[in-house]
Amino acid sequence: MHPPDADAVLVRHGDVGIKSRSVQTRMEERLAEDLRAHLDARGIDGRVAREYGRLVIHASDVEAATAAATDTFGVVSASPARVVDATLDAITDALAATAREHYHGGTFGVDARRAGEHDFGSHDIGREGGQAVWEAVEDDFEPEVDLDDPDLTFGVECRDARAFVYLEERDGPGGMPLGTQEPLVALVSGGIDSPVAAWLAMKRGAPVIPVYLDLGPYGGADHEARAIETVRHLAKWAPDRDLDVRRVSAGEAVERLDAAVDNTRMLSFRRFMYRAAERVADDVGAVGVVTGEAIGQKSSQTTANMAAVAGAIDLPVHRPLLSWDKQDVITKARDLGTYRDATMNVGCDRLAPAQPATAASAERVVAAEPDDLFELADAAADARDIVPVDPVEVEA
Numbered sequence: 001m002h003p004p005d006a007d008a009v010l011v012r013h014g015d016v017g018i019k020s021r022s023v024q025t026r027m028e029e030r031l032a033e034d035l036r037a038h039l040d041a042r043g044i045d046g047r048v049a050r051e052y053g054r055l056v057i058h059a060s061d062v063e064a065a066t067a068a069a070t071d072t073f074g075v076v077s078a079s080p081a082r083v084v085d086a087t088l089d090a091i092t093d094a095l096a097a098t099a100r101e102h103y104h105g106g107t108f109g110v111d112a113r114r115a116g117e118h119d120f121g122s123h124d125i126g127r128e129g130g131q132a133v134w135e136a137v138e139d140d141f142e143p144e145v146d147l148d149d150p151d152l153t154f155g156v157e158c159r160d161a162r163a164f165v166y167l168e169e170r171d172g173p174g175g176m177p178l179g180t181q182e183p184l185v186a187l188v189s190g191g192i193d194s195p196v197a198a199w200l201a202m203k204r205g206a207p208v209i210p211v212y213l214d215l216g217p218y219g220g221a222d223h224e225a226r227a228i229e230t231v232r233h234l235a236k237w238a239p240d241r242d243l244d245v246r247r248v249s250a251g252e253a254v255e256r257l258d259a260a261v262d263n264t265r266m267l268s269f270r271r272f273m274y275r276a277a278e279r280v281a282d283d284v285g286a287v288g289v290v291t292g293e294a295i296g297q298k299s300s301q302t303t304a305n306m307a308a309v310a311g312a313i314d315l316p317v318h319r320p321l322l323s324w325d326k327q328d329v330i331t332k333a334r335d336l337g338t339y340r341d342a343t344m345n346v347g348c349d350r351l352a353p354a355q356p357a358t359a360a361s362a363e364r365v366v367a368a369e370p371d372d373l374f375e376l377a378d379a380a381a382d383a384r385d386i387v388p389v390d391p392v393e394v395e396a
């Protein structure tokens with residue numbers, strides 16, 4: 001829903017606003033670039049400008065441009081809006097026209113904000129704007145004002161020489177503009193958690209380079225296909241980024257671990273995985289590794305076992321889902337479109353020993369594993385190939 005003759009999208013950010021002025025400017029420029037990339041990827045004609053202390057997209061298809069904005073990291077909300085001169089006459093005219101088109105009875109309110117030099121205040125906008133709405137519809141309806149919880153809210157944001165009139169504030173993902181952090185390698189399996197973890201890292205501004213470990217006979221085509229499919233959904237959020245999957249063959253390592261290591265096998269596999277990820281990270285200039293691990297989710301993810309594999313690599317391992325409950329991860333995965341039937345017994349589950357250790361020590365893990373585990377990981381990482389990933393189509 002938008003005012004007649006809407007020609008812009010008012011974009012609001014959140015955490016960027018608490019930075020110092022110079023950092024904020026740099027991040028807003030980044031956000032503007034990201035918005036342009038989303039518009040381009042969807043073939044939307046629009047011009048992104050930093051003006052009047054806000055980011056504004058000037059576009060004729062404001063619905064499509066708003067949808068692009070609310071899929072952009074760093075955006076807290078976006079409103080398809082009509083831009084008018086910052087005068088009470090222009091604002092009330094736009095409100096009256098909007099009311100004639102969109103008010104169909106019920107309660108209404110005018111929510112006005114103002115920044116800059118004007119000879120009126122936000123209260124004046126509220127009062128005169130409310131009056132204009134009332135007069136525009138009173139012949140056909142019995143309008144009622146409710147400022148606390150109206151059925152229809154007329155938003156006005158008056159900033160310096162321009163005012164934006166709108167009806168909706170649509171939620172974006174929040175977070176920070178993508179590219180305001182150094183990149184991370186994301187270990188993405190065919191499971192539920194890792195795509196959500198990767199998305200959360202992206203949401204905080206870190207581009208990710210997806211790494212998938214092909215587990216050979218322990219994985220299978222369906223496992224890999226699922227991993228690639230989830231990355232296609234992530235790619236939608238990062239249109240100007242390389243999200244091609246770096247595929248590392250781990251079949252040989254997995255077979256050797258299966259044959260040689262008993263109840264600390266999964267922990268040695270973790271160490272192998274981290275090491276391979278670190279090797280890729282060093283190559284692509286990433287500064288950390290993201291996983292979908294959460295405390296207690298599996299025996300390999302007890303706090304004790306996380307301690308046992310800590311220090312396996314020099315780079316930090318980021319676990320955005322550390323404290324999340326499974327149901328919350330599933331809800332988020334459904335939201336992102338990355339949720340798939342996870343009842344399939346694939347991947348690491350096939351490698352797990354019957355009695356996995358739940359509180360191993362680092363020494364015990366290292367003592368039980370092949371001496372050349374890290375050389376194997378390095379060689380596998382160096383021999384990786386690339387699976388090209390096309391972003392999923394965005395629904396119009």
Ligand SMILES: Nc1ncnc2c1ncn2[C@@H]1O[C@H](COP(=O)(O)OP(=O)(O)OP(=O)(O)O)[C@@H](O)[C@H]1O
Binds near residue numbers: 188
């Ligand atoms: N085959 C793999 N390729 C890449 N990363 C993997 C792979 N298997 C596991 N991981 C990483 O290790 C984390 C924990 O492993 P776990 O065994 O819990 O994964 P999963 O249950 O198969 O998948 P998910 O955690 O995505 O639901 C994953 O979240 C992922 O980051």
